[in-house]
Each structure stands twice: as C-alpha cells, then as structure tokens.
C-alpha cells in the first residue's frame with residue numbers, strides 16, 4: 123500500500139456528491155464484497171476468537187474498536203469511549219472492557235445473519251506506558267492468559283503486582299472459564315514519530331511464553347495525519363514498526379479511524395458510513411481473523427507424568443542394584 127495523505131481531512135462538498143455518484147456506488151459495492159469475503163473467512167464453525175487491542179495512551183485503540191464494529195455493521199456508533207486530551211497525558215479508557223458480538227451486533231440491520239458468524243470478542247485495554255519492565259510483562263501475561271476479570275482497572279492490577287505478588291495466583295486464578303487471548307493487535311499512531319519500542323518488546327516477549335505462542339498483528343492508525351510528509355521517513359517508520367513486532371506486511375493494517383475529522387458527515391446524517399474506511403479495515407481483519415492461524419499451545423509434562431516417570435526410574439535403579447547384589451554380593 124502506498125503513502126497515504128490526509129484523504130479524510132477536507133470537508134465534503136455536498137455538490138460533489140452528485141458528480142461522484144458512480145464512484146460512490148462502486149465504493150459501496152467494494153465494501154459489500156470486502157464484508158462478504160470476511161464472513162467467508164471467519165466462518166460459522168469453531169468458536170469466536172478473543173483479540174486484545176494494545177497500545178500506548180491515545181494511539182486510537184477505542185476509536186479503532188468503534189471503526190471495526192462500524193465497518194461490520196455499516197453504522198458507526200460510539201461503543202468504546204474515545205478521549206480527546208490533546209497530549210495532556212491523560213487517558214480515556216482506564217479498565218479492560220470486553221466487547222462481544224452479542225452486544226456490538228445487536229443494532230446491526232442484518233443482525234440475524236451476522237450473528238451466525240464467528241465475530242471476535244474484543245478486549246479494549248487502557249493505554250500502557252512504553253516500558254519493558256517486569257511489572258508490564260507480568261500485567262501482559264495475566265491479560266494474555268485470560269486471568270483478569272472483565273472491567274478490572276489496570277491501575278489496580280499493577281498495584282497488586284507490586285504489593286501482593288505472592289497473592290497473584292489467588293487473586294487472578296487460572297480457571298477453565300478464562301477468556302484467553304487468541305490474537306494480539308498492537309496499535310501505533312502514524313501521527314507520532316516515536317515508536318513505543320519498549321512496549322512492543324514487552325508484548326512480543328509475553329506473547330511467546332513457555333505455555334503459548336499468541337499470533338501478533340499490527341494496526342497503524344491516523345494515517346490521515348502522518349507525522350512526516352517525507353515518503354522515505356514514513357516508510358522507514360513502518361518498516362521499524364514491522365521489525366519490532368516481527369510481522370509480515372500483510373499483517374499490518376493501515377487505517378484512518380472514524381474520529382472527529384471525518385464523523386461530521388455521519389453526525390449530520392449525510393450518510394451512514396465511509397466505505398473507504400470500512401474497506402481497508404475489513405480487508406485487514408480478513409488476514410487477522412484467519413482461523414488457519416492458530417495459537418501454539420505447548421504440551422508440558424504434567425506433575426503426574428513427571429511423578430510417574432520418576433517412580434519408574436527409581437524402580438529401575440532399585441532393580442539394577444538388587445540384580446547386582448544377587449550376582450556379585452556373595
């Protein structure tokens with residue numbers, strides 16, 4: 123995909139809409155095709171995946187979730203609350219919210235049809251600071267293994283990690299009913315020149331634990347507002363992002379979210395959705411939600427297996443000693 127400048131920044135002139143009606147119809151058709159391809163890819167069998175959305179504060183996580191839901195339902199709504207703190211260092215999302223298809227598809231026009239498909243449960247995390255320390259990795263481990271109850275506050279979990287470490291297994295037990303993460307989506311804002319390299323490393327190492335390897339993907343948001351107009355600089359930024367996440371180019375979704383700069387038309391009821399946005403998101407999600415990409419679960423010897431092995435070995439040694447004594451002990 124080439125370098126994308128601010129396509130959604132200029133306000134839409136209503137007189138233009140008539141002239142561009144063919145293009146508009148074509149875009150709607152392409153949106154429909156992209157949705158149908160996604161439905162075919164995710165299918166109706168198996169279970170819906172759980173995807174975790176990770177990124178630094180303000181990178182556009184909640185906006186992306188709203189955008190993803192809008193691209194599926196064809197109607198933008200504010201499911202996840204979006205913040206606007208203009209670099210004040212404040213955060214909008216402070217807890218881990220889970221969005222399930224039963225809830226986010228509820229108001230879709232063709233809800234009955236869509237509900238049959240395996241749309242994912244989406245975990246919206248509050249922004250995590252760009253760190254690769256022990257606390258951050260423990261937090262990520264707890265989230266990825268599904269040990270955090272819904273709506274927990276990130277600050278409470280971090281406090282428990284710092285002050286009640288020995289109680290963590292009791293506070294966040296490993297239960298069968300846990301929602302374990304099947305996909306990690308790391309979000310980076312194209313408007314910010316500094317890549318959160320430490321957090322990327324922390325997420326990368328937590329995604330490949332001794333127990334599971336969770337597939338990771340990237341989303342580059344705010345491509346309507348890139349930090350540079352230099353094509354080379356921008357490409358170099360994208361390639362560094364991919365290297366840090368260790369992902370293929372097809373596993374990096376580039377998008378503009380539904381947000382202040384383009385929501386005006388929808389708010390004013392001029393149209394339902396912006397198909398340009400939907401098409402790129404639906405196509406990217408087709409790669410991310412591909413059921414053939416699986417989480418690798420490592421089989422570990424259970425305690426019983428270890429015990430049984432140990433007992434057999436001990437019996438063998440005793441037998442050998444007994445035979446030795448019988449033969450040479452006299």
Ligand SMILES: Nc1nc2c(ncn2[C@@H]2O[C@H](COP(=O)(O)OP(=O)(O)OP(=O)(O)O)[C@@H](O)[C@H]2O)c(=O)[nH]1
Pocket residue numbers: 177178179180181182183184185186203204205206207212213214215216247248249250343344345346347377378379380381382383
């Ligand atoms: N121009 C532009 N602005 C965006 C885009 N996506 C999000 N924004 C704006 O970025 C700001 C932060 O967006 P959020 O979605 O709240 O970010 P977040 O990552 O959920 O933030 P926290 O929950 O606070 O960590 C808001 O003002 C959004 O309107 C985009 O694609 N383009």
Ligand SMILES: [Mg+2]
Pocket residue numbers: 183184185203204205214215246247248249
């Ligand atoms: Mg948020």
